[in-house]
Amino acid sequence: MLWEQYVWGRQTVDQLAAQHDRSERWVRTQLKQAVAAPPQTPPQSVVLVADMTFDRRTFGVCVFRSPHLKQNLIWRVAARETSAVYHECFAALQQQGFIVQAVVVDGRRAHFEVFRGIPIQMCHFHQVAIVTRYLTTRPKLLASQQLRTLTFTLTTTTECVFTERLHAWHDQWHSFLKEKTYNPGTQRWFYTHRRLRSAYRSLNVHLHYLFTFQRFPELMIPNTTNSLDGTFSHVKTLLRIHRGLNPETKAKMIGEILSK
Secondary structure, eight states: OHHHHHHTSOOOHHHHHHHHTOOHHHHHHHHHHOOOOOOOOOOOEEEEEEEEEEEETTEEEEEEEETTTTEEEEEEEESSOOHHHHHHHHHHHHHTTOEEEEEEEOOOHHHHHHTTTSOEEEOHHHHHHHHHHHHOSSOOSHHHHHHHHHHTTGGGSOHHHHHHHHHHHHHHTHHHHTOEEEETTTTEEEETTHHHHHHHHHHHHHGGGTTHHHHOGGGTOOSSOHHHHHHHHHHHHHHHHSTTOOHHHHHHHHHHHHTO
16 A cells, blocks of 8 residues: 555655654655565467666666557566667566567667567657657758658558668669768778768668568557557656665566556
């Protein structure tokens, strides 16, 4: 009861102490002894959304969520986003008896290692964000404007059409992309349009994974990680109320939120 008031009732330690006419030390002891309820989802075939978020630079949580069941199936607290933490979650989920039919990710290299052999969908939102990060929201070069415009068609086109247009764009700007500039300070040549090349490379590398949801319509794979992004936002909102939590209490509180 006290733990639920703390997490879901958004009450602080001093508020709970006043409400129950107890000392803050007693409240902290009760909270420390509370046990977060584990998830109760029975093993089954699932489509996953997998991602990691950080409350601070050295405190993150990796979560595997089923968007169809609207439930978080497994999570792990970790200091860094590595393939090891994803491997651990994936192995634990399989040991429980879950069969992963497909997974939606934000495109980090670790994802493609861990989920090799399983249909992978690259999140369209994150792909647009990557391209925008390289080209900005208002690119000046015509080539950059065209590539960014093409990227925004991801949600309204097909794999065949998008692939043809991307290759056509590359053919048109092939020579432009190869232009180099000489730096007299280092006495070296570098690609003049490096950020444009990086934006194109991202699309080209992820091309095979951008339309997985169209190749497996029976699985109803989401084309974004929005389901998990909303969960992360909810977790951070509740954590923000209780600033200064020690890692153990924070991890337990996250487990309580994600299990619901």
